Amino acid sequence: MCHHDAVVLDWRQERTKERDMRTVIAGGGLVGLTAAAALRRIGHDVTVLEQAPGIRAAGAGIGLWANAIRVLEDAGADVRALGQEINAWFFDPAGKPLRAKGYDDSDHRFLLVPRPALNTLLADVVGRDRIRLSARLTGFEDRADEVVVHLDGGESLHADLLIGADGVYSRVRSGLLPGTGAQAHAGHYAWRAIVPAGDERPEGTVLTIGTDGTRGGYTRVAEGQTMWMVNQFEAGPLSGSKRDRALARARNLAEAGWHDELLRMIAATPEDAILENRIVLVPPLPRWTGSRVALIGDAAHGLSPHIAAGGTLGVEDAGVLRTALASADLTEALKQYEHARIARFERVREFSAAVEAAAGPAEFAARYASFSHWMLTTTPV
Numbered sequence: 001m002c003h004h005d006a007v008v009l010d011w012r013q014e015r016t017k018e019r020d021m022r023t024v025i026a027g028g029g030l031v032g033l034t035a036a037a038a039l040r041r042i043g044h045d046v047t048v049l050e051q052a053p054g055i056r057a058a059g060a061g062i063g064l065w066a067n068a069i070r071v072l073e074d075a076g077a078d079v080r081a082l083g084q085e086i087n088a089w090f091f092d093p094a095g096k097p098l099r100a101k102g103y104d105d106s107d108h109r110f111l112l113v114p115r116p117a118l119n120t121l122l123a124d125v126v127g128r129d130r131i132r133l134s135a136r137l138t139g140f141e142d143r144a145d146e147v148v149v150h151l152d153g154g155e156s157l158h159a160d161l162l163i164g165a166d167g168v169y170s171r172v173r174s175g176l177l178p179g180t181g182a183q184a185h186a187g188h189y190a191w192r193a194i195v196p197a198g199d200e201r202p203e204g205t206v207l208t209i210g211t212d213g214t215r216g217g218y219t220r221v222a223e224g225q226t227m228w229m230v231n232q233f234e235a236g237p238l239s240g241s242k243r244d245r246a247l248a249r250a251r252n253l254a255e256a257g258w259h260d261e262l263l264r265m266i267a268a269t270p271e272d273a274i275l276e277n278r279i280v281l282v283p284p285l286p287r288w289t290g291s292r293v294a295l296i297g298d299a300a301h302g303l304s305p306h307i308a309a310g311g312t313l314g315v316e317d318a319g320v321l322r323t324a325l326a327s328a329d330l331t332e333a334l335k336q337y338e339h340a341r342i343a344r345f346e347r348v349r350e351f352s353a354a355v356e357a358a359a360g361p362a363e364f365a366a367r368y369a370s371f372s373h374w375m376l377t378t379t380p381v
Contacts, residue, residue, distance in 0.1 A: 020045035021325070022159040024149050026137045026172050028055055030062065030115070031297030031314035032165030033122035037075035038322040040126065047157065048126060049149075051136040055123045061194065061221040062118065063110040066376055068312040071319035076125050083113035084220045090368070091208040091217070092361040095258035100366035107373045110312075112221050114194065137171050140293070147292040161330065162293045163321075165314075168280050170299035176290050180283060185304055187236065188279040191246035192229035193269045194221060200261040207308075208259065209361035214252035215306065218262055228265050231279075231306065233356070242274040243267065279304055284349065288341060289334040294321060301345050307352050307371060316380045317341060344380060 021044045025032045028050030036046045063086070064072070064079065072079050088108040090098045099108070123131060136152040140162055149157040164172025168182040197220060204219030206229075216230035230249045238245050246266050253259050282302035288295045297314030320340055324333035351371035358364035 021161060021330075023047070023161045023163065024049065024147075024157055024159040025163045025165055026149075026170075027165035027167060027297070027299070028052070028119075028123070028131055028133075029165065029167065029297075030119060030122070030311055031318060032163070033119060033126055034072060034075060034077075034315050035163055035165055035296060035318040035321065036126040036130065037077060037122060038071065038318050039325065040130075041075060042322060042326045044161075044325075046126065046130050047159075048131040049135040049137055049151070050131060050133050053134050055119050055131065055133075056116070061112050061192075061219075061227040062115050062311045063112050063308050064315070065110045065309065065312045065372070066106075067380065068315035069111060071315050071322075072122075074319070075322075077122055079113060079118065079121065080111065082117050082121065082222070083111045084222060086110055086112050086204070086206065086219055088206060090361060090365040091205055091258075093208065093210045093253055093258065094255040095205075095208075096361075098361050098365040100362075100369040103369040103373055107369050107376065110308075112219055112227070114221050114225065114227075117222070137166070139175055140172070142176075142290040142293050144291065160292065161325075164293065164295045164299045165297050167298045168282055168302035170295065172293065173282075173285075173295055173299050176293055176295065177285055177287070180285060182280040182282055182302060185279040185281050187234040188231065188304060189235045189238070189245075190229065190231035190277050190279060190305060191242065191249070191274060192227060193266075193274045194225050194227045195265060195269055195273070197224050197226045198261075198265070200226060200265065205259065205262065208253045209358075209364045210253035212252050214249050215364075216250060216253055216262075217259075218265060226265070228262060228269075230266075241271055242276045243269060243271055245276065246274060284345075285342075287338060289338045291334075292330065294334055294337060296321060300341070301348070303348070303352055304356065307348075307355055307368070309348075309372075309375060313345075313348065313375075320380050340380065344378075347374070 023044045023046050025048045028048050036048050139150045141148040147162045164170050205217035206219045208217040213233035218228040221227045232249045288300050296317040303310050321337045324336040355367045
């Protein structure tokens with residue numbers, strides 16, 4: 001590098017320090033909005049791009065562990081008022097409660113929050129004027145001095161940093177790392193819905209470990225609202241309506257009268273209220289950043305929902321990235337973030353594989369508690 005180039009780069013760095021960091025975030029879901037709220041707290045001039053015409057939420061409810069709640073509260077979002085605290089137990093198909101020895105309530109407590117209410121809260125914290133709806137990223141140019149973000153319709157935005165929080169089908173990831181498209185998770189499907197609460201047991205039945213690779217149950221997500229969920233590995237051919245398919249799997253969770261209320265709940269759920277999703281995964285990536293680009297959440301590490309921590313770990317991404325950006329220049333911050341998160345997710349994938357392969361309810365309970373304890377007691381940076 002010649003002396004002139006060094007002077008130009010120094011000037012560019014000083015120019016960035018003299019004003020707010022211009023940050024564009026692709027994706028207006030939980031993780032993107034959390035990142036926006038967190039980065040606003042450290043002075044970033046944030047623009048969120050959401051391709052949908054409104055702030056929405058894919059899914060019914062989401063479990064937030066203590067590590068995610070800390071990040072959200074630090075970002076100015078009081079999420080505790082939105083949900084129900086769950087002290088989780090595991091059950092076998094006959095309803096026998098299970099917990100692994102050596103773990104206590106702190107390893108099993110999380111907050112279950114309705115996704116729509118959570119995203120609405122976060123959008124208000126970020127500021128609606130900072131969220132651009134019906135704004136679809138089509139590509140970007142990661143330059144030495146800026147990142148240029150191209151939108152559908154021909155508009156371009158100039159920024160210092162682009163964050164890809166645009167989910168498993170991330171356009172930011174495809175631009176940063178071509179050939180890393182999401183992959184189907186071998187016959188794994190999930191069904192869920194939020195319904196009015198009835199006379200089901202208020203403590204819920206999450207999580208019941210059934211036969212034929214089926215897991216599910218129900219739990220209260222807010223006053224007067226209950227969420228039921230069923231998922232199955234190697235589900236085989238699907239036939240009938242979404243309700244029929246969910247009921248067929250739910251019967252694997254019901255023995256000797258246990259879960260009759262779950263079966264009634266599913267049978268009474270309107271077809272258009274049932275969410276049915278084929279589970280897809282993001283393969284391990286060789287890197288999560290470019291010179292002015294970072295991937296967070298499912299865009300970086302979309303996992304199977306059977307460990308029930310994807311949202312929490314995505315929120316954790318946002319917290320780690322915020323900490324790095326608050327304490328180092330952009331180049332060093334992105335290096336710190338990438339190093340910390342790739343190392344952490346190597347362990348997450350090991351835990352996820354172990355939980356998926358659990359031979360029965362007792363082994364599942366033990367392996368899950370091992371994961372949650374590790375996640376909650378290890379430092380994410």
